[in-house]
Amino acid sequence: MTRRDEVLAVAEAVLEAEGPDALTMRRLADEMGMQAPSLYKHVRGKEDIEAGLQERALRALGEAIAPAGGGLLELATAYRVWALAHPRLYGLATGRPLHREALTPGLETATAAPLLAIVGGDEHRARALWALVHGLVDLEIARRFPPGADLDRTWRTALEVFSRPA
Amino acid sequence: MTRRDEVLAVAEAVLEAEGPDALTMRRLADEMGMQAPSLYKHVRGKEDIEAGLQERALRALGEAIAPAGGGLLELATAYRVWALAHPRLYGLATGRPLHREALTPGLETATAAPLLAIVGGDEHRARALWALVHGLVDLEIARRFPPGADLDRTWRTALEVFSRPA
DNA sequence: ACCTGAACACCGTTCAAGT
DNA sequence: ACCTGAACACCGTTCAAGT
Numbered sequence: 001m002t003r004r005d006e007v008l009a010v011a012e013a014v015l016e017a018e019g020p021d022a023l024t025m026r027r028l029a030d031e032m033g034m035q036a037p038s039l040y041k042h043v044r045g046k047e048d049i050e051a052g053l054q055e056r057a058l059r060a061l062g063e064a065i066a067p068a069g070g071g072l073l074e075l076a077t078a079y080r081v082w083a084l085a086h087p088r089l090y091g092l093a094t095g096r097p098l099h100r101e102a103l104t105p106g107l108e109t110a111t112a113a114p115l116l117a118i119v120g121g122d123e124h125r126a127r128a129l130w131a132l133v134h135g136l137v138d139l140e141i142a143r144r145f146p147p148g149a150d151l152d153r154t155w156r157t158a159l160e161v162f163s164r165p166a
Numbered sequence: 167m168t169r170r171d172e173v174l175a176v177a178e179a180v181l182e183a184e185g186p187d188a189l190t191m192r193r194l195a196d197e198m199g200m201q202a203p204s205l206y207k208h209v210r211g212k213e214d215i216e217a218g219l220q221e222r223a224l225r226a227l228g229e230a231i232a233p234a235g236g237g238l239l240e241l242a243t244a245y246r247v248w249a250l251a252h253p254r255l256y257g258l259a260t261g262r263p264l265h266r267e268a269l270t271p272g273l274e275t276a277t278a279a280p281l282l283a284i285v286g287g288d289e290h291r292a293r294a295l296w297a298l299v300h301g302l303v304d305l306e307i308a309r310r311f312p313p314g315a316d317l318d319r320t321w322r323t324a325l326e327v328f329s330r331p332a
Numbered sequence: 333a334c335c336t337g338a339a340c341a342c343c344g345t346t347c348a349a350g351t
Numbered sequence: 352a353c354c355t356g357a358a359c360a361c362c363g364t365t366c367a368a369g370t
Contacts, residue, residue, distance in 0.1 A: 003334095025363060037364075038335050046363065095261060097309045108312070127311060128298075128324035135301025136294075143263045145293060146274070158294035164330055169353095191344060203345075204354050212344065 003042040006032065008052040015053065015088045023049075050092060051099035055107065057089045062111035072163050075118055076133055080155065083137040091141065094134060132158055169208040172198065174218040181219065181254045189215075216258060217265035221273065223255045228277035238329050241284055242299055246321065249303040257307065260300060298324055 010031045015023045025046060029036040043049055064082035065075055083090040098108065112126070115133075119125040136158060139145055145154070176197045181189045191212060195202040209215055230248035231241055249256040264274065278292070281299075285291040302321060305311055311320070 024361090026361085034334090035336055037337085037366085040364075041334060094305070094310055095308055100313075124316070124319050124323040125327075127315065127320040128302075128327060131301035131305055131320070131324060132294075132298045133301070134305060135297035135299070138304055139260070139297055139300060142261055144260055147266075149293060150290070153290050154293040154297070157290040158297060161291075161294060161330075162327055164327075190342090192342085200353090201355055202343095203347085203356085206345075207353060 004052070007039065007043050007049065008056060011049050012053060012056060012089060015092070016086060019088060020092075047099070048102070051102040053089060054093045054099055055103055057086070057093035058103070058107050058111045060086070061090070061093070062107075062113075065114045070118070072118055072159055075114055076155065076159055079133050080137055080140075083141065087141045090137065094138070129162060132162060170218070173205065173209050173215065174222060177215050178219060178222060178255060181258070182252060185254060186258075213265070214268070217268040219255060220259045220265060221269055223252070223259035224269070224273050224277045226252070227256070227259070228273075228279075231280045236284070238284055238325055241280055242321065242325055245299050246303055246306075249307065253307045256303065260304070295328060298328060 007028060010028055011023060014027060014031065025039055026036045028049075029039050032039075043052075061079070061082050065078045100108070112130070115130050116123065116126040119129055136151075136155060140151055145151060173194060176194055177189060180193060180197065191205055192202045194215075195205050198205075209218075227245070227248050231244045266274070278296070281296050282289065282292040285295055302317075302324060306317055311317060
């Protein structure tokens, strides 16, 4: 556990518990018992922290959906459950451009592998499926569906459309 | 054109041209030839400005997709074109909770009407379609698809899945 | 190698005061 | 009714200085 990883762990906890506004350099420093300028000895800046959180998010999401049994429903459910359990982290990893240059090579592909596998290796269908699942999760996290909407049913309907054979 | 609407028009222009970080009270005041505290005579605060921008976004998006001919492809294309032309405004209106209490009554429903119509009035299918289209647009705006991805083809594939009869 | 205090150029917002 | 200057409690980041 390097000092940088400690910063990232604290950052993830603060982000998830109190939201992006609470994720400030001064707050992280405080949490680690140091002054804000000292953070820059362990981390390049706030962008660097966000890049690190994206890496952690992809890794965790990938692990969450990988062991899901072969079915589309299982995969989608695992995706949904993880995203709803880590909404801010999920948003950080999908709602803005990836810091790809800072990512462990192959991580992006590895995370997406279960999606690709379930559509038989067709990358276009995999992207369409990703968009569907991401859209559902994103709108649910942002509470953008109408207040009374039955989201379980929305998910079921959406997945039925996708599982219908070509 | 009330003074509040002037603020919103300036805010939209700044947001779309330079991104959310440029959207500051001081910048807006400057653009209008006044000091930052004076803005509070025309607008309740930054939240109020964001609520006003959401209203403008929904109205404009609704107008953009309403006249699209009956086809799913036309509707989805109009949605995509508008969103890509106003990416930050689109994000403001879909990437965070709606300030529903500040919205013109019926606007949310009116904006969604074309989506609902095209699936024959089935609200669950309408939400699934919205999630799909939103997911595609959101990931495209955030440049989250792999660098070389053929997004036109992704859209085509996604819409084919949806148009297949039940 | 790691940490500090002071500083710089910013934020959103409040408030007394002016016209 | 509208605008201002000063102020408050914040930001991210740099830098000289200490150990």
